[in-house]
Amino acid sequence: MFSNESHGGTRSRSLAVAAVVVVAALAGGWFVYDAHRGSDAGPADGRGPGAAPAAARTTPATVAHGDASAAPGATSAAPREELTGRTVVLDPGHNLGNAEHTAEIGRSVDIGTNRKACDTTGTATDAGYPEATYTLDVAHRARALLEARGAKVILTYDGDRPYGPCVDERARTGNAAHADAALSIHADGAPADKFGFHVIAPKSLHKGAADTRAVAAPSLRLATTLRSHFNAVTGEPLANYLGGKGLTVRDDLGGLNLTTVPKVFIECGNMRNAHDAAEMTDPAWRQKAAEGIADGLTAFLEGKR
Template structure:
């Protein structure tokens, strides 16, 4: 029963996404009735949805920053070097990130969701710039993570993370957005608009809104170099609290990772159309 309901939800989401993308795309709008008339089998449904979606992000550039890296912990001197955080202070190049109690690392989670998201975006015709595509090395530093999105003139940039809060009962996701009064105020309005879309979309993953940080899942931050140094609209998302057993068990599942990527993709499609 649950599997059936899940399939229905996935199909409904796919149809909603394709109709959103086509209705406001610059390419000739797809008629939803065309979808119906050509949907004769499950395989046709899938390919039809992909074909329509492929046009919805054509010409758009998205930067995906998978938080941390697999080699960070082994390169502490490199990772602890102080770099410009964009707000007049220096900050460590990066950190090694958190991990679940069972040892599932944040850098693994962030890369998995990032790759799922990359595939979804590319299938819709977007140009995707990845800060990293494996977990073999260390870094890059927060300065470089911002620069990659800036140099690509990304239409939107997203940094994907999992939080590590050890206080009992703390769980849920939250979106980090630029402060409107900070050095990055110029990108704050667009970033906040995207952040709200992302918050609303991400609840569909089943991960609750954070019960310990932010307000209704949104938290303005002025101390993050990755936001301060960005010249393109950008947010961070902490997809859950990896130190919480319930969140961690969701976050290590491929099903949740794929639905997280789909939720981020849906927000991007809404934001860019």
């Protein structure tokens, strides 16, 4: 999935004192890098002229901590702890069991602005790879990265329930955790000629059970920060639909309407587009997606862009 390169060296010098020669050897540090070279399918069906060139779909090397391939006796880099004391909630969209529980997920719940279905089955690639499988896999990968940086990570569900949770419960999980940031992970099911990713932020509103006035601004900053980092790491272009800016603000999503903490949705690509589908079914690209998510959340929590 990734290639590792090890770099190292030794420096020595001798010093003659009287008739005794003392040789001191100083060991150089070993640095281990991940080259992050996922598969690059290049232009494919439905990939328009706005697609990122192949060169843009690679990522720069990053330091890998404590890599087992380092030379014996090498000193591992210090573990990252920049997110110590921070809580992140990851919300993997949908559930594989939803299709077998249509009555349960079809019941309506209050989202403040109106009522909406508890949940849906989500979409899938033309070959049948489900959105729910994608979102849970990426959530697991992102959780591992964030925990390695010191964060406490809570999932709204972890493949441990037959269906759901409903959209209002998903929002309540982040609220109850007093999360510093929350993210719903999804993939789109747009027409096949559409491609790219986009991020959705909550609109500032106060209606019924929904009151996002305090979190709309930080959520928008989270959205723009996440958009930048996800694009940089994955090379995935901004969606060539919905205005082409890769960002929308909505008031019809229960998971956003009911949040009391900074929260956004990310639609990581279009599963009905051949190129995006090939990426999302590739484990190496899913790791990149998780890295883009983790980097975006980390930057947001550190007050960076």
